[in-house]
Amino acid sequence: MRKPTVQALLAGAALALLTGLAHAEVVIKFSHVVADSTPKGQGALMFKKLAEERLAGKVKVEVYPNSQLFGDGKEMEALLLGDVQLIAPSLSKFDRYTKQIQVFDLPFLFNDIDAVHRFHTSPSGKSILNSLTKKGLTGLAYWDNGMKQLSAKKPLKMPADAKGLKFRIQASDILEAQFKAVGGVPQKLAFAEVYQALETGVVDGAENPWSNAYSQKFFEVQPYFTESNHGYLGYMVVTNAKFWSGLPADVRTELEKILAEVTVEVNKSSTALNEGDRQKIKDSGKTEILPFTAEQRAAWLAAMKPVYDKFTGDIGKDIVEAAKASNKP
Numbered sequence: 001m002r003k004p005t006v007q008a009l010l011a012g013a014a015l016a017l018l019t020g021l022a023h024a025e026v027v028i029k030f031s032h033v034v035a036d037s038t039p040k041g042q043g044a045l046m047f048k049k050l051a052e053e054r055l056a057g058k059v060k061v062e063v064y065p066n067s068q069l070f071g072d073g074k075e076m077e078a079l080l081l082g083d084v085q086l087i088a089p090s091l092s093k094f095d096r097y098t099k100q101i102q103v104f105d106l107p108f109l110f111n112d113i114d115a116v117h118r119f120h121t122s123p124s125g126k127s128i129l130n131s132l133t134k135k136g137l138t139g140l141a142y143w144d145n146g147m148k149q150l151s152a153k154k155p156l157k158m159p160a161d162a163k164g165l166k167f168r169i170q171a172s173d174i175l176e177a178q179f180k181a182v183g184g185v186p187q188k189l190a191f192a193e194v195y196q197a198l199e200t201g202v203v204d205g206a207e208n209p210w211s212n213a214y215s216q217k218f219f220e221v222q223p224y225f226t227e228s229n230h231g232y233l234g235y236m237v238v239t240n241a242k243f244w245s246g247l248p249a250d251v252r253t254e255l256e257k258i259l260a261e262v263t264v265e266v267n268k269s270s271t272a273l274n275e276g277d278r279q280k281i282k283d284s285g286k287t288e289i290l291p292f293t294a295e296q297r298a299a300w301l302a303a304m305k306p307v308y309d310k311f312t313g314d315i316g317k318d319i320v321e322a323a324k325a326s327n328k329p
Contacts, residue, residue: 026251028061030086031069031078038215039273040088040235041065043143043266047086050258058251072190079240080136088143088235092172098131099314103323105174106308106315107230108301111327113147113271116232118329124322129236138241140256141263144270145233146209151222153204155290159183159303165204168194174311175207178231181304191216198222209233211270214277219287226290230300237263 030044048061070078075087094101110116119125120142129139150156163183169175171188179186197203198221
């Protein structure tokens with residue numbers, strides 16, 4: 001019996017290695033900073049369930065909620081380094097990678113959450129997801145937190161009511177300009193610090209979806225909420241571009257289908273959660289929810305026109321106009 005040559009042994013080993021790699025299970029670490037019970041948390045778990053069911057033996061998803069792996073300030077770096085494969089940060093976190101993303105921070109741009117969804121699925125909305133590729137990122141989906149409401153220690157009806165009040169904001173140049181335009185004093189604070197800051201008077205007001213206001217009990221320390229729906233707070237599900245393009249085509253295609261399904265459910269649950277939490281805040285009797293008339297909205301939008309003048313050039317006029325057009329069903 002002839003002994004196999006060294007070349008044959010090496011060829012066999014290489015074939016075995018390639019075969020093993022072809023069938024290797026892809027591990028996707030999905031890291032986020034909120035609880036499993038939130039729409040984002042539920043979306044991550046649903047993605048895990050569907051991916052492991054439909055791609056059994058090919059994909060394993062590990063979900064790490066509540067900053068178990070990386071906090072808010074480190075998760076993007078971890079994604080670029082390949083330490084995690086999926087994250088879903090707030091949209092305002094991406095302005096250093098693409099100025100187009102700032103469109104979502106423009107005040108009074110979208111009439112309601114349905115308009116936001118129409119923009120998400122428009123060519124312009126999809127182009128923002130794709131605009132991150134040169135930075136090593138691939139945007140995969142938009143997930144809702146909800147429309148933002150104004151709150152403060154005094155009633156906010158007209159823009160002049162905000163003068164001199166300190167408002168907590170996320171780290172966003174547009175949100176800073178938004179409150180300065182009405183005479184407010186914006187204060188950048190970490191989300192975890194907001195309740196105490198409102199309670200102690202470090203800040204006088206804030207902007208949040210109903211779900212944040214209820215889950216963090218902001219309504220206990222804010223006597224007035226204005227139902228302004230003046231802005232959108234959302235997330236982008238994003239991955240490492242090199243990792244995503246390196247997946248087997250059939251696996252990547254199926255994961256994209258799964259993410260599309262999960263996105264629909266996350267956004268439905270977010271809408272339902274915000275509606276329910278608004279009612280809970282109202283029923284608590286601890287704060288007053290003020291209506292927002294068309295005339296008041298027009299006055300606030302007019303006062304904040306300088307924000308559009310300042311940032312539209314960076315964002316792109318075509319992107320801003322496409323967002324405005326999404327208000328028409």
